[in-house]
Every structure is written in C-alpha cells, then in structure tokens.
Amino acid sequence: GAVVSQHPSRVICKSGTSVKIECRSLDFQATTMFWYRQFPKQSLMLMATSNEGSKATYEQGVEKDKFLINHASLTLSTLTVTSAHPEDSSFYICSALVSYEQYFGPGTRLTVT
Amino acid sequence: RKEVEQDPGPFNVPEGATVVFNCTYSNSASQSFFWYRQDCRKEPKLLMSVYSSGNEDGRFTAQLNRASQYISLLIRDSKLSDSATYLCVVNIPTSGTYKYIFGTGTRLKVLA
Numbered sequence: 001g002a003v004v005s006q007h008p009s010r011v012i013c014k015s016g017t018s019v020k021i022e023c024r025s026l027d028f029q030a031t032t033m034f035w036y037r038q039f040p041k042q043s044l045m046l047m048a049t050s051n052e053g054s055k056a057t058y059e060q061g062v063e064k065d066k067f068l069i070n071h072a073s074l075t076l077s078t079l080t081v082t083s084a085h086p087e088d089s090s091f092y093i094c095s096a097l098v099s100y101e102q103y104f105g106p107g108t109r110l111t112v113t
Numbered sequence: 114r115k116e117v118e119q120d121p122g123p124f125n126v127p128e129g130a131t132v133v134f135n136c137t138y139s140n141s142a143s144q145s146f147f148w149y150r151q152d153c154r155k156e157p158k159l160l161m162s163v164y165s166s167g168n169e170d171g172r173f174t175a176q177l178n179r180a181s182q183y184i185s186l187l188i189r190d191s192k193l194s195d196s197a198t199y200l201c202v203v204n205i206p207t208s209g210t211y212k213y214i215f216g217t218g219t220r221l222k223v224l225a
Contacts, residue, residue: 034213043200043217044157049210057210093156100145100204102213104156 002028002098006105013084014113020080021108023094029074030096035067038091038107050077084112114139117203119216127224130191134219136201137183144211145204146184148175150197151218157200161186191223 003026013019023033031052036044048069049057056069068080081088089112095102118137126132138146145164149157161168163184167176174187184203188195201216 044215046213046215049212091154100211101147101159101162102202103159107156109154 002026002096002103004030004094004096004103004105006094006108008108009106010109010111012111012113015085016083018080018082019084019110020078021092021094021110023077023079023096023105025075025096028096028098030077030098031074032097033071033077034095034097034102035069035077035079036093036095038093044093047079052077081110084110086112088112116140116205116214117201117216119199119201119219121217121219123220123222125222125224126191128191128193130223131187131189132191132221133188134186134199134201134221135183136185136203136216138201138203138214139182140203140205141179141182143182143203143205146175146177147202147204147213148173148184148186149200149202151200152197160199188221191221193223193225196221196223 005024007022033050035047038044047062050069050071052071052074058064071077093107095104116139148160150160151157161175163175163177172189176185198218198220200218203214205212
C-alpha cells in the first residue's frame with residue numbers, strides 16, 4: 001500500500017505555544033489528505049479535509065483559526081495547532097487518499113502541559 | 114441514529130474460532146465501504162475495501178448488504194495476532210464530494 005509519514009511522532013509543548021505537524025506521502029502524490037483526531041478509547045474524528053492548492057474544508061466545531069492547515073504541494077500537508085491548551089492533547093493522524101482508499105500516517109501524540 | 118454503528122465489544126474468542134463483526138450505516142447513498150484494523154496507540158491500517166457484494170482475502174471475508182445497509186467482516190481461524198480494534202468506514206457523498214465516516218470500532222481479543 002501507499003506510504004504516509006508523519007512528523008513528529010510525539011511532542012510535548014507548553015500551554016500557549018504552537019505546534020506544527022507534517023504529513024507526507026512518500027511514494028505517491030496526494031491531492032487530498034485528511035486530518036483526524038482521536039481521544040483515548042474513542043474513534044477517529046475528522047477535523048478537516050485538505051486539498052492541494054486550495055483552502056481546507058473544516059468539520060463543524062473545528063476552529064479553522066486554531067487548527068491551521070496548509071497543503072502547499074502534492075506530497076505535503078501541515079497542521080498547526082495554535083495557542084495549544086491541555087484539552088488539545090490528543091492523537092492526531094493524517095491520511096492520504098489514493099483512489100477511494102485512505103492510507104494513514106503513524107500519528108502524532110500531542111501533550112500540552 | 115449514528116451514521117455508522119458498530120458493536121464496541123470486546124469480543125473474546127479462543128484461537129481458531131470464527132468471529133463475525135457487523136456494521137450498519139444510515140445513508141443509503143453510501144458508495145464505498147472499508148474495514149480497517151487499529152492496534153493500540155497506532156494508526157489504522159486498511160484491511161479490506163468492499164465495493165460490490167463482498168470480497169475475500171485469506172482468512173478474512175467482507176460482505177455488503179445494501180438492502181439492509183450493513184457490512185460484515187468474518188475472520189476464520191483466529192490468530193492471537195488478530196487481536197485489535199476493527200473499524201468500519203463508510204464513504205458518504207456530501208456537498209459534491211465525499212466524506213469518510215468511521216465507526217467506533219469493535220475490539221477483538223483472541224485468547225490462547
């Protein structure tokens with residue numbers, strides 16, 4: 001299957017700081033990538049759909065000014081959590097769309113202290 | 114009603130058993146269906162895509178029933194390594210594009 005990388009895999013930051021997470025498709029080009037968040041013992045919740053060269057589409061309840069998404073190339077999408085707070089601590093996972101199938105990155109575990 | 118529903122389990126089965134998971138979806142316009150496997154604190158990995166009535170891959174068989182709006186995943190001859198959470202994912206058309214909706218997952222524990 002297609003390979004998607006994500007960086008960093010784990011990050012601890014202080015409240016009020018910003019964190020950038022990168023999602024890369026390694027052996028293919030991805031016009032569409034998705035960003036999800038997963039809290040413990042819960043399922044994945046879609047945050048936004050990232051399309052190369054255009055603005056991201058955010059799900060209801062997700063603040064676009066807090067979760068900045070940039071998809072500047074066909075192999076890279078970034079999610080920046082701005083002014084992070086402890087309640088933003090979660091597992092953030094990206095995926096890239098290949099035909100109709102999604103391939104996931106390994107995820108980023110964010111802890112905000 | 115949730116868009117995608119799964120029994121959370123856990124399903125505790127002995128090695129070698131056959132186990133079936135069901136997943137129901139509410140949107141009859143759903144186009145594509147998938148089963149993913151997620152291990153604890155890891156990302157989901159695609160197990161099977163289900164585009165027509167169903168398909169089989171080794172010990173895994175997925176079936177789709179559009180009339181009743183459910184998808185099933187059957188695992189034969191369960192192995193210890195099959196222990197994981199199985200996620201049902203449905204592709205739903207929305208506002209000129211598609212959205213992927215995840216079920217909450219079904220936990221499977223295969224016991225020695």
